[in-house]
Amino acid sequence: MKTNKIFISGDEAAAYGVKLCRPHVIAAYPITPQTITVERLSEMVEKGEMDGEYMHVESEHSAISVCMGASSVGARTFTASSSQGLLYMAEGLHYASGGRYPIVMMNANRSVALPWSIYGDHRDSLSLLDCGWIQVYVEDAQEALDMMIQAYRIAEHKDVLTPMMVNLDGFILTHTYELVEIPDQQKVDEFLPAFVTPNKMSFEEPKNLAFSSKPDDNTEFKYQQNQAVLKSIDVIKEVDQEFEATFGRKYHDMVEEYRCEDAEVVLVAIGSVCGTVRVVVDKLREEGMKVGLLKIRFMRPFPEQEVKDLAKRVKAIGVIDKDISFGYEGTVYTNVNSAISKVENYVYKSNFIGGLGGRDITKAEIEDMFHKLYAGLDKSREEKVEFFSLNVETNE
Amino acid sequence: MTATTEINKIINEDNLVYKKTNLLLDNEMHYCPGCTHGVIHKVIAEVIDEMDIQNETIGVSPVGCSVLAYNYIDIDWQEAAHGRAPALATATSRLMPEKYVFTYQGDGDLASIGCAEIIHACNRGENIVVFFVNNAIYGMTGGQMAPTTLEGQVTATTPYGRNTALNGHTMKITEMIALLPGTRYVTRQSAETPAAVRKLKKAVRKAFENTTEKKGLSFIEIVGTCSSGWKLTPTQSNEWMKENMFPFYQLGTLKDE
Ligand SMILES: Cc1ncc(C[n+]2csc(CCOP(=O)(O)OP(=O)(O)O)c2C)c(N)n1
Numbered sequence: 001m002k003t004n005k006i007f008i009s010g011d012e013a014a015a016y017g018v019k020l021c022r023p024h025v026i027a028a029y030p031i032t033p034q035t036i037t038v039e040r041l042s043e044m045v046e047k048g049e050m051d052g053e054y055m056h057v058e059s060e061h062s063a064i065s066v067c068m069g070a071s072s073v074g075a076r077t078f079t080a081s082s083s084q085g086l087l088y089m090a091e092g093l094h095y096a097s098g099g100r101y102p103i104v105m106m107n108a109n110r111s112v113a114l115p116w117s118i119y120g121d122h123r124d125s126l127s128l129l130d131c132g133w134i135q136v137y138v139e140d141a142q143e144a145l146d147m148m149i150q151a152y153r154i155a156e157h158k159d160v161l162t163p164m165m166v167n168l169d170g171f172i173l174t175h176t177y178e179l180v181e182i183p184d185q186q187k188v189d190e191f192l193p194a195f196v197t198p199n200k201m202s203f204e205e206p207k208n209l210a211f212s213s214k215p216d217d218n219t220e221f222k223y224q225q226n227q228a229v230l231k232s233i234d235v236i237k238e239v240d241q242e243f244e245a246t247f248g249r250k251y252h253d254m255v256e257e258y259r260c261e262d263a264e265v266v267l268v269a270i271g272s273v274c275g276t277v278r279v280v281v282d283k284l285r286e287e288g289m290k291v292g293l294l295k296i297r298f299m300r301p302f303p304e305q306e307v308k309d310l311a312k313r314v315k316a317i318g319v320i321d322k323d324i325s326f327g328y329e330g331t332v333y334t335n336v337n338s339a340i341s342k343v344e345n346y347v348y349k350s351n352f353i354g355g356l357g358g359r360d361i362t363k364a365e366i367e368d369m370f371h372k373l374y375a376g377l378d379k380s381r382e383e384k385v386e387f388f389s390l391n392v393e394t395n396e
Numbered sequence: 397m398t399a400t401t402e403i404n405k406i407i408n409e410d411n412l413v414y415k416k417t418n419l420l421l422d423n424e425m426h427y428c429p430g431c432t433h434g435v436i437h438k439v440i441a442e443v444i445d446e447m448d449i450q451n452e453t454i455g456v457s458p459v460g461c462s463v464l465a466y467n468y469i470d471i472d473w474q475e476a477a478h479g480r481a482p483a484l485a486t487a488t489s490r491l492m493p494e495k496y497v498f499t500y501q502g503d504g505d506l507a508s509i510g511c512a513e514i515i516h517a518c519n520r521g522e523n524i525v526v527f528f529v530n531n532a533i534y535g536m537t538g539g540q541m542a543p544t545t546l547e548g549q550v551t552a553t554t555p556y557g558r559n560t561a562l563n564g565h566t567m568k569i570t571e572m573i574a575l576l577p578g579t580r581y582v583t584r585q586s587a588e589t590p591a592a593v594r595k596l597k598k599a600v601r602k603a604f605e606n607t608t609e610k611k612g613l614s615f616i617e618i619v620g621t622c623s624s625g626w627k628l629t630p631t632q633s634n635e636w637m638k639e640n641m642f643p644f645y646q647l648g649t650l651k652d653e
């Protein structure tokens with residue numbers, strides 16, 4: 001089979017993915033490391049390679065509002081942001097999910113000020129886990145492109161109608177180059193039909209969109225919204241299967257297990273660091289250690305069932321967090337832990353926090369995490385939340 | 397006599413005609429060749445030094461290429477979120493009315509995302525100085541279109557030139573600000589030639605003196621270059637600025653009360 005592969009960055013891959021989905025409106029405000037995506041898209045629009053309209057807005061707060069305005073008349077919309085920009089959008093993110101506008105966004109994961117930093121970690125999107133958006137974290141440029149296509153299918157599904165955020169690690173994915181296969185437009189058109197929604201302004205069916213609620217109905221709205229996000233779990237699975245049948249690539253739905261079949265000790269992670277963990281797993285396997293990786297793809301909805309299934313089979317689970325919920329623990333850990341607590345067997349757990357503000361997480365550090373998890377098994381280490389490779393005096 | 401001893405004879409205090417102000421630190425600047433930020437920093441540092449207000453001046457840096465200004469001018473600094481410098485400066489100046497508080501903002505920071513903050517600070521007539529560096533582009537993020545981008549100007553997000561029908565008209569924010577009663581001194585300067593730099597310096601001095609006199613807000617726009625963003629050499633950038641920006645952004649004082 002002839003394939004169309006080109007050598008592009010993660011940001012560009014996202015742009016190609018968006019282009020294939022034929023959005024009507026793209027509204028964005030530039031921010032490093034998202035800029036290349038919006039630059040490519042504006043170029044595609046200006047060159048006439050895309051039919052949509054690119055709107056230059058004065059801030060992210062306006063970008064998300066433009067997307068809502070477009071979505072409310074039935075347009076497929078896209079925006080992209082990162083870090084400070086994503087946070088500046090936060091009010092609109094809740095509006096968009098509450099209004100059930102299936103906007104798709106690319107977020108280039110980047111640290112959050114202060115101290116001001118352009119480099120990557122997951123503190124931006126994880127701090128917005130509760131804004132009602134579906135959140136997926138990708139591991140490479142191909143997955144970034146493919147998830148744009150899947151994202152519109154998931155978000156626009158009639159039972160879901162929920163916006164979706166595709167997260168790419170800043171610089172590690174956005175600015176590095178890979179060979180990426182560009183799917184055939186005709187196939188994408190067949191896979192992703194035109195956006196139809198009952199939730200739009202229409203003269204045939206006049207209605208108000210985006211209204212106020214009172215104490216007697218707000219809980220009901222939020223219940224329905226929660227049901228819709230839960231329902232997306234089935235849709236995510238369906239879409240991934242169909243995607244594989246059409247394009248030959250699959251992403252294993254909510255999570256991907258890597259060498260977990262007979263594993264005793266497993267590390268859980270999200271995003272690009274999973275690539276490094278795979279290499280370490282291979283090395284330790286060769287040395288005879290029964291280790292594995294659980295790559296969490298979706299943080300919302302959360303893969304509770306998948307984590308529980310794994311917890312029933314293994315003895316120790318470590319979670320890498322490129323974020324910290326100050327005063328407690330890493331957010332991925334909190335979520336994983338909540339699922340683990342629902343199984344009957346005891347699993348040794350630990351949280352490894354690091355890679356903040358763009359610091360690399362090395363193979364040696366990951367290997368060390370596996371050894372610490374083994375130490376937990378023979379009771380020579382307590383369960384704990386640990387900032388690894390700290391260059392500062394601790395009095396713990 | 398060797399060349400070195402000859403030079404050492406020349407380099408002595410008596411022969412000194414120009415000296416970098418001590419307020420300008422020795423840190424190597426991260427600005428690209430041809431960028432105007434460096435010259436503007438120098439002018440501000442010199443005025444603060446000459447007025448002897450180093451220990452009474454607080455700068456509020458923006459998000460943009462000049463986010464690291466604290467590495468270069470030896471005064472107290474704080475950093476605002478993108479566009480919010482006038483709000484931070486408002487509070488600082490109201491709580492420390494005897495201090496000289498200024499914001500230093502790019503055209504993305506001030507005219508785009510921070511448009512509301514600057515209009516309201518000007519309207520309230522806060523006793524601060526605002527330096528507005530207009531290079532017609534978002535420099536730091538790699539040269540995308542700003543509200544100040546000229547019609548037809550090529551940027552990273554308008555690869556075929558700004559189309560005003562789609563992307564809106566080029567904003568003359570300084571003219572808008574001059575209409576607000578809270579502003580006392582509103583001027584547009586450049587740093588293109590030594591003569592322009594001298595004029596700019598007079599304007600900066602006047603602005604800080606307005607703070608002394610508690611006159612209200614002084615606003616200095618400086619039309620500048622962004623060689624990297626414009627994809628031109630430093631010399632070409634100056635030419636481009638003269639040919640395209642000066643006719644649109646006419647230099648001169650709009651208000652002096
Ligand atoms: C809320 C938010 N949105 C976007 C950005 C990304 N950003 C950083 S600097 C900048 C624009 C800088 O342009 P300008 O103000 O003209 O200053 P210059 O760099 O040209 O001096 C942008 C959009 C950000 N830091 N925060």
